[in-house]
Amino acid sequence: MTTRDGTETDAPTSPPVADAPLKAHRHAWLRELGIVLGFYYVYQTIRSLADVPGVKSRAHGNAHWLVDAEKTLYIFHEQAIQQAFLGANWFIKVMNVYYGTLHFIITAGLLIWLFAKRYTAYRVMRNLLGATTGLALIGYWAFPLAPPRLYLQCDGDIPVVGEGGGLVRPKCFVDTLDKIGGLWDYQSSAAKAIANAYAAMPSLHFGWALWCAIVIWRHVGGRRGHVLAVLYPALTLFSIVVTANHYFLAALGGTVILFGGLGVSRWSERRRSARHAAALQELAVTERSH
DSSP states (O other), X not given: XXXXXXXXXXOOSSOOGGGSOOOOOTTHXXXXXXXXXXXXXXXXXXXXXXXXXXXXXXXXXXXXXXXXXXXXXXXXXXXXXXXXXXXXXXXXXXXXXXXXXXXXXXXXXXXXXXXXXXXXHHHHHHHHHHHHHHHHHHHHHHSOBOOGGGSSOOSXXXXXXXXXXXXXXXXXXXXXXXXXXXSOOTTXXXXXXXXXXXXOSSOHHHHHXXXXXXXXXXXXXHHXXXXXXXXXXXXXXXXXXXXXXXXXXHHHXXXXXXXXXXXXXXXHHHXXXXXXXXXXXXXXXXXXXX
């Protein structure tokens, strides 16, 4: 580049500091841990409300209403899908592990990877995940819902071979974790202390899966990344249905909270940018006055 006196100098070899990617502060993880604990506290507070008299009956009443709505829309096929796979115990166990364990590991793993490798993107995606989760917590409080595994009292059991050699089907949903098993079940003391039996709407599993798909599509990329970004939420949708933990409309609820979280996070980012611009303008005015 050329200076005012005509002297030639080398062009800058690095971008301005303002364009440099943000890096996490040494102790930034403590703040993130505090945010996680805050969300967990709110979740536990809402979970405790499930024991309030009347909530259980509301949750089952909402389940009957939702099933009727799905029948009206011709999308009540969760029971048929589960029954089609109940004979393959090993496959159901894999889905139970996926639903109860891998789902959380994959979401947390992507969040940690963004924090360590893509901190600028991490802040945006962290806010989206937080807003999505916050909207889900509101949904659990406002609309308690009994999941399919608690819908009606089953007369049958896991399918067995009948007298004619055919497979005898149950008359309603099966709690696959209880009947077939996985790494844990809802009857364990840990699950009873953590799980909210009536937090089936919206499906945070599916909402988080869509969040993971966005991360993989945008920040992993490539053909494999794009294929994985499509397959992951599809597999999650299948797992929440075949294990009788969520309805299709609950998955739609998970989609709604993701888009709602996107709107909230964008609104928050615009406000943050506006405050930052105002602060810079005020600083510039102050410097000129001196």
